[in-house]
Amino acid sequence: MKLDKATIEELVVRPGKPAALDARSTASIKVDWLGATKAKKRKELAEEDLRGFVDELEASQERLWANGTHALLVVLQAMDAAGKDGTIKHVMSGVNPQGCDVTAFKQPSAEELGHDFLWRAAKALPARGRIAIFNRSYYEEVLVVRVHPELLARGGPLPGKGLAKNVWQDRYEDINAFERHLHRNGTRVVKIFLHVSKEEQKRRFLDRLDDPAKYWKFSAADLAERGHWDDYMAAYEQALTATSSAWAPWYVVPADHKYTLRALVGGIVVHSINEMDLPAPRLAPEGLETLARAKKELLAE
């Protein structure tokens, strides 16, 4: 039973309503895969759904590209080990890489810190016809920077003009305006929070520490950040509540089971492109005549 629109829309943080992360499951969705009885079975059904979405996504991307009028921006945010990289790999596997760019936003460079906090994201925006995936994003500026305010970029607001009420409220407002501007100019913005539990993160960190093939994935810094878990959850709760909008919704996706996570993210991406309501590429009658002439010419060679 394929994930339907209603199931996907249940994951949205309604604009103006609290994100209520505490109340949301990190393990399953309300309407789970129907017909499944055991964990094994659910996994199989979810994987089948994912394969369906990957196929659909291939066709959707071609339509996006052929039209060349609109773009899709997918923002992925999560705690460490929630599954961002694996999700990108599995969900986007069928997509033509010529029409899709993934940008991972790591610690900002000196040049990036020298500009406003949206600058490096603005440079990486997708052109019409393309998909961009942000693996972390400008939201780090109201997440990790909120948990560690000493990271606030140098400079800050100018004196006078009575603008700075509160740096975080200002940033939410700036982000909302930025995303609204993108929407108005033809880019669909979709934001996905991979909602993992603290217990599941522990299990995945231990996996990395126990398996030599996974050692490289472990970083002591990640463990230090785990120590700020509650602060991060509070920062996510506020950020998602303040920035889920009609034009750029936040989806909260349970991430404790990778198969659920991946099927849902696949569903969200396909759903988002379908919502753009792009026409299938069609030629005007003159175009068809040109094709006919070209065919004739080639055959006459």
Place this chain on the structure above:
Amino acid sequence: MKLDKATIEELVVRPGKPAALDARSTASIKVDWLGATKAKKRKELAEEDLRGFVDELEASQERLWANGTHALLVVLQAMDAAGKDGTIKHVMSGVNPQGCDVTAFKQPSAEELGHDFLWRAAKALPARGRIAIFNRSYYEEVLVVRVHPELLARGGPLPGKGLAKNVWQDRYEDINAFERHLHRNGTRVVKIFLHVSKEEQKRRFLDRLDDPAKYWKFSAADLAERGHWDDYMAAYEQALTATSSAWAPWYVVPADHKYTLRALVGGIVVHSINEMDLPAPRLAPEGLETLARAKKELLAE
């Protein structure tokens, strides 16, 4: 008699008030150079003022650079032949080019049209410590594009979500939010409209047609745009009225006399940096000790 703050502030379009371009002189300012009696004399006084501002600007830019916390963006907009290029050349002549970038926004490229209308401007924003001059800017998107709406970029708003009230109002709103974001992040945005009369433009065009050394400056396209003079004035009137804000004011500078124009632009730029209220670079006591040790070490060599 040097131009004072009050004289400069009279040029500002008050936020929320009409720009009232019709009512503003293209030739002189209310409080003209005191003590001047004839045109010759005014010119001399204005040139003296400009030299003073150029010197001040050199020192101001050094303070901006040494602090490295804030930036200045100067947006210049005007009809053809109003004097943008000459103003940049004369006003910015004393500035260290290492800390100042001029970007001329011409017809957008295919890559630029592929993005939202603020994208190419965002890429050219000044880093902390620097000055950027935009010779034309994202305002062309509500000026030339408004006069020739067939230039509206492909794509446009996405279906649904009830956002598009009016493409121009949307663009004004997006521009205001963009500039407020820059202000909050440490960039002072100053916008200057070079207000030239239709008669003076005619005289300057004829100059270009009569002097072989100036032939290259003339373009038939400029003459065609002159045919839309009233439409341009209406577009400027609306844009300046809608986007002059506490955080990014518009200045209307009479441009029929180049000496007035240049002195005023020099005054506006110096005034804008002074308003940032940047501290003179100072070393902490430890820094002074480091200097003393370095000096001792060098002398002991």
